Amino acid sequence: MARIYISLGSNIEPKKHLQAGLQSLRACFGPLNLSSMYESEAVGFSGTNFLNMVASAETDLNIAAVVAQFKQIEQNHGRLIGAKKFSPRTLDLDLLLYDDIVCQTPVVLPRDEIVNNAFVLWPLAELVPALKHPLAGKSYASLWQEYDKNSQRLWPVAFEWPQGLTF
Incomplete structure (x- = not known):
């Protein structure tokens, strides 16, 4: 089993879409470990603030299958398929880490956003502070x-999950 780390973000009805996204991730990958929820300004474009977090799970799927x-x-x-990179999102899921694999295909791992974006690094540092x-x-x-x-x-923002919602 591989340990994967997932960045989640949304700025279109973010609470609704993050809850739904987490439920879908839970259905696919089983129990999730979650960071706190963070609010950030849009990066790369003018838009409403995002809610972001990081989750981890275990999987038997290979990297390409996880990304798919x-x-x-x-x-x-x-x-929307083909939406501009820097634009509003209902749900954005990015594979940050797949164990400690370093690769360029099918995606770049570890993902560059880890060290470049606070909305990825802070929740990841909270979730797994000692991981290198x-x-x-x-x-x-340290990073x-x-x-x-x-x-x-x-x-950080207070975020109460609906009763009965477990990850």
């Missing part, structure tokens, strides 16, 4: 500590 599953979940929850980035060789807690926190606005 994420794309299907996004589409099932209103993500496979290329940087530093823990995610977050070194991160220029003035470069992107990000803050």
Whole structure:
């Protein structure tokens, strides 16, 4: 079984779409470990704020199959095929890590956004502070500590999951 780490984000009805996305991920991958929820300003375009978090799960699927599953979940929850990279999203799921594999195809792993975007690094550092980035060789807690926190606005938000919703 491989341990995967998933970035989730939304700025279109974000609570609704993140809850639905997490339920779909749970149905596909089983129990999830979740970071806190964070709110951030849109990066790369002018738009409403995003809600972001990181989840982890275990899977027997290979990397390509995991990514295909994420794309299907996004589409099932209103993500438009071929939408611009920097645009509003109902649901954005990105594979950040697949164990400690480093690769360029079928996707780049570890994902560059880990060290470049606060909305990925902070929740990842919260979820697995001692885990080391496979290329940087530093823990995610250390990477977050070194991160220029003035470069992107990000803050934790209280988020209450509906009763009976478990991950």
